[in-house]
Amino acid sequence: MKAFINNLPFDVLTGETILEFVRRIEGAEAIPTMCQDDRLENFGSCRVCSVEIAREKDGPVKIVASCLIPHCSRVLTYTTTPLKSKN
């Protein structure tokens, strides 16, 4: 199963959230978080870990809290867009 981070393909592990996936590939600093803690269940209240996802390249993007969204194949995650950097 492959998924994309900023248009580059990587393997996805089953049951991984987008946050775990991106952190595994790019390191813990890749997505900032506030309310998330590995000892707790993810709750998704602070929205600091928001990323933009799309189903296809240049398709419509949606902003989601990455800690809550289970990763599925062929999802494109963008962590470096202007909107993301602004927040």
Next chain:
Amino acid sequence: MLDLVPFPSLAPLFPISQIFISMADHFVNDPIKVISELKVSKLRGRGGAGFPFWFKLDAAKKEQDSQKYIVCNADEGDPGAYSDMYIMEHQPHKLLFGMYASGKCVGADTGIIYIRGEYPDSIRKMQAAIDEAIQQNHIKDFRFKIIKGQGSYVCGEETALLNSIEGLRPEVRVRPPFPAQYGLYGKPTVLSNVETFANIHWILSNGGNAYAAVGRSPSTGTKLVSLDSFFVRPGIYEIEMGTPMSQVFNDYGKGFKTGLKAFQIGGPLGGIVPIEKIKDLTLDFESFSKNGFLLGHASVVSIPTDFPMIKYLEHLLKFTADESCGKCYPCRIGSQRGYELVFKSQTEDYKIDRKLFDDLLETLELGSLCALGGGLPLPLKNALQYFEEELKTYFR
């Protein structure tokens, strides 16, 4: 479609047997036909989002689960909207039939009506209608339950409503999974508004094509519109989709009692429409969204000429701050900070930084978990756009 009787009405309820007997047998055992008729009719959710109703039925029907639920959202919290109350108190059997037919279609055995606690009459009348239907043996292998709402405005959000029924804190759930897959108690659930269910009877008795011929595709059928007391003839009107708004206001509302400068249409998260834009709008989802507004629940709240717009903005922000479920930061903190900014600009020698305010709105719009925080920026942006001249003294 809904055989509108004058409101308030003392006319007897529509005879129950006509609602149930004539059709139930034809349709309750033929789910494919129900879905195809609803698909052809292009019936869309009347709660505000305008989501195609057949799609929800289809998704819930496909789920392999022995327990499914039908939930009716009768937590009508939009100030100025009384259409759900009207249907529940005057034509409750239409709602029951819609839920019953949907339940039989997807294989659900329980229908739950979540009515807001501020509508005690609706609760009584719905219960009487349920008792009557059971007594006359119209409902087979299906049970209805009324839940009296005990929460805030956000309980009208579908996933918060499910939590509220379960006895949990009415906090919004994350989607996906959608209620059609994981709804009430984790079971497939079809959730829609009172008016949506009430339309099903007409569609099934007259056919989906007849329904689609009414209105302006893809907004088919009619919509109940609530006009407030600033109209010469306030009340609830059932109006064909696609009717020009000026006709709605002049022919049905008979004009205004006093000078008005704007309307908030579609509840507290609907757009603020300046009076001069009314001529460009027609009563359908597309026309409103194309012009940067929202049809929503089609309630109309008038804003008089002498009412300061900044006070209105303050009220909207305060309302959201009070009603927010508090789960996500953008809505919980953002609405409170927005309120503080607007309040301070009126009481102290302080001007709001426009860029800061725009950033706040952007965060609310994009970051919020549900439509409460996500929808709040729309009326604020409308006001800032159309009433810039009036509001500019408060901004820098």
